[in-house]
Amino acid sequence: GSPGCASCGLPAMERDKEESLMIEFAKQQLLDKLHLKERPNITQTVPRAALLIALRKLHSGRVGQDGTLEVANSRPIPTNDQGYEIVSFADLSETEIGDTASLSLTFQFLQEHGQSIQVLQSSLWIYARSSEDRHRDSRLSARVFLSAEGGLSGSNRTLVMEKMLEVQESGWHTFPITRTLQAFLDGGQRRLQLEVSCDEDGKNLCSLDGSDTPNQPFLVAQVRLRDDHSKHTLRKR
């Protein structure tokens, strides 16, 4: 172990006692830096394939079909503000399964008191199956609705955005929801409920074909923590 600390008077320690102290110190330091009170308990596992797809999208920097640049390459966050990139999977226990079902997604968010989140950019990633009817127009209108918290599927919802999808081939599509997510978080709510409709003759090409599909819908957001107290401090310019 190390010699005693001449200035603080700590006695010399055995090496393994010192090491376990250092490990506890490291754990506490990491939790503090991540603004976590304790280590998260992972109770529901995300299929590894879905995890890899989401992480790949987070870092792909790919230009979306609507020409917007995905979150990964948006404006860099100034280094003195701790920024986060978040990938959130929908709570599938509340999502209906089946090709005629509407795709209703619930995302959980938890905000610490005294802190507010600034959303720099956010998008919803949805996987749409290809149209089975090869002879019809390969473009399909997709709509994203915001459901009132706790509302039933289809009731009391507002249209967030609508866009045309190319469904010649199955594939991923992004729906920018930056303002929607910012308004949701500013409202202090916890459960963001979205409904996605890609209706083709009664079939929803965006619905899930199974709960363990690797093509699970997910939400990507680039956020920055705003410390509410800092709002009241005057800064020297």
Add this chain to the structure above:
Amino acid sequence: SLRCGDDVSVCCKRDFYIKFKDIQWHDWIIAPEGYHMNYCMGQCPQHLAGSPGIASSFHATVFSQLKVNGINTAASSCCVPTERRPLSMVYFNSQHSIVKTDVPDMIVESCGCT
């Protein structure tokens, strides 16, 4: 910057690496695999004060003012980090979302005497 060996005398950087698997944290931390919680230790005798480079710390500023003004005090120079870098982390939070963030100034790269 010196790297500490077994016998520590002069200011140096002690490497200390924690593997998340060893502390059962690898289920919620996706990357990296571990954390280099290096730290500085060792003595800074008077003739080493301010070497091997000026340590960027409040203590260094005060100490150099004392020296410039020829004020002899009992204060001694300290062994502190002179270079640090961020730790990039990807982890699950309590809502099972994946979070990626760069935590600034988490890894000590080198040490020096104030």
